[in-house]
Structures are given as C-alpha cells and as structure tokens.
Amino acid sequence: MKDIKGILLGIGIAAAVLVTLSFYVLNAGNIELEEFFLIGIVIILVVSAMYIIWDRIKNVNKGLPAQDERLKLTNYKACSYGFIASIWSAVGIPLISGILFDFEMPGNYVTAVVVLCGGLTFMISYLYFAYKGE
Amino acid sequence: MKTRIKELRARYDLTQEELAKKIGVRRETILFIEKGKYNPSLKLAHDIAKALQTTVDELFIFKDDE
Numbered sequence: 097m098k099d100i101k102g103i104l105l106g107i108g109i110a111a112a113v114l115v116t117l118s119f120y121v122l123n124a125g126n127i128e129l130e131e132f133f134l135i136g137i138v139i140i141l142v143v144s145a146m147y148i149i150w151d152r153i154k155n156v157n158k159g160l161p162a163q164d165e166r167l168k169l170t171n172y173k174a175c176s177y178g179f180i181a182s183i184w185s186a187v188g189i190p191l192i193s194g195i196l197f198d199f200e201m202p203g204n205y206v207t208a209v210v211v212l213c214g215g216l217t218f219m220i221s222y223l224y225f226a227y228k229g230e
Numbered sequence: 231m232k233t234r235i236k237e238l239r240a241r242y243d244l245t246q247e248e249l250a251k252k253i254g255v256r257r258e259t260i261l262f263i264e265k266g267k268y269n270p271s272l273k274l275a276h277d278i279a280k281a282l283q284t285t286v287d288e289l290f291i292f293k294d295d296e
Contacts, residue, residue: 155256158247158251159251160247160250160251160255160256160257161254161255161256163256164254164255164256164259165255165259165270165271165274166255166256166258166259166262166268166270167256167259226258227258229262229265229267229268
C-alpha cells in the first residue's frame with residue numbers, strides 16, 4: 097500500500113510539472129534559446145522520473161517491493177551528489193557566465209540553473225547507481 | 231567479498247526473482263550481491279542465508295586483504 101501511495105504521488109507530481117510547463121510554454125510568447133535549454137532539462141527530468149515510476153510499477157506487479165535497502169542507499173547517495181552539484185552550480189555558473197560570456201546572470205536564472213543542475217545530477221547518479229551497480 | 235548465492239540458488243532450483251520475492255528485495259539487488267557489487271546489510275545477509283538454509287559465514291567468503 098505504501099509503495100502504491102508513493103507511485104501515485106510520483107505520477108501526480110510529474111503530471112503537475114508537465115501541466116505547469118505547458119501553461120508556461122503556451123503563455124511565454126517568444127521563447128529564447130536559454131529557455132529552450134532549461135525546458136529541455138525539465139523534460140529530461142520528467143521522462144527520467146516516469147521511467148523510475150514505471151520500473152517501480154513493474155516490480156510491484158511482479159510482487160517485488162518498489163524500493164529496498166539498496167535503492168534507499170542509492171537514493172541517499174544520489175541526493176548528496178545532487179546537493180553538491182547545486183552548491184557548485186550556484187557558485188560556478190554566475191562566475192563562468194561573467195568571465196567567459198561577460199553576462200551578469202539575473203537571480204531567477206541562477207535559481208533555475210541551480211535547481212536544474214541539482215535535479216539532473218540526482219537523476220543521472222540515481223539511474224547509474226540503481227541499474228549499473230556501485 | 232565473494233558469495234555462494236548463485237551456487238546455493240542452483241541447488242534449490244531458485245531463480246534470482248524467486249529468491250528476491252522470498253526475501254522481499256528487488257531482483258537487481260540479488261544480482262549485484264552475487265556479482266560482489268553491493269555489500270548487503272547484516273539483516274539482509276541473514277535473510278538470504280535463512281532463505282538458502284545456510285549461515286551467513288558459509289554464504290559470504292571474506293578475504294583478509296579486503
């Protein structure tokens with residue numbers, strides 16, 4: 097029951113993100129290249145989350161648990177990598193954009209990049225550790 | 231660390247999935263333990279040993295240099 101609740105919550109969050117993203121795209125008017133890049137990362141994150149949810153549904157249907165001790169450890173490990181990536185991107189991305197492109201990043205862009213960098217690092221490390229082993 | 235899980239599974243004619251169901255873990259976890267890519271907790275090691283009707287120290291072979 098706990099597994100099913102988790103799966104339903106995951107589907108709900110992914111659907112909410114997609115609905116929000118579609119509202120944004122429909123009302124944004126002209127979308128610039130940087131925004132395309134950020135939207136692409138969000139779509140990659142949602143697709144990866146859907147893959148993880150589908151894998152959990154497959155396991156629950158077979159009578160296996162959606163998550164076990166190895167996946168919990170994998171989750172913690174991926175979370176810590178995501179956290180480190182967020183901190184480094186908060187410091188590094190404004191610096192790089194300032195030095196290399198002579199562009200001072202607005203605060204909302206930095207926030208978006210930090211969230212997306214953390215999320216992407218979490219997803220990549222989670223999928224790597226979960227399906228390739230440690 | 232090496233394990234005898236594969237050997238004992240074959241003895242009891244169990245697939246990785248059947249053993250995983252018995253213990254309550256995912257199939258990949260059994261696969262990674264067999265390959266030596268994941269060190270299970272003491273409780274999981276005990277559960278696997280129990281499911282394969284053996285003891286933890288017979289199931290896992292430790293080398294001193296590890």
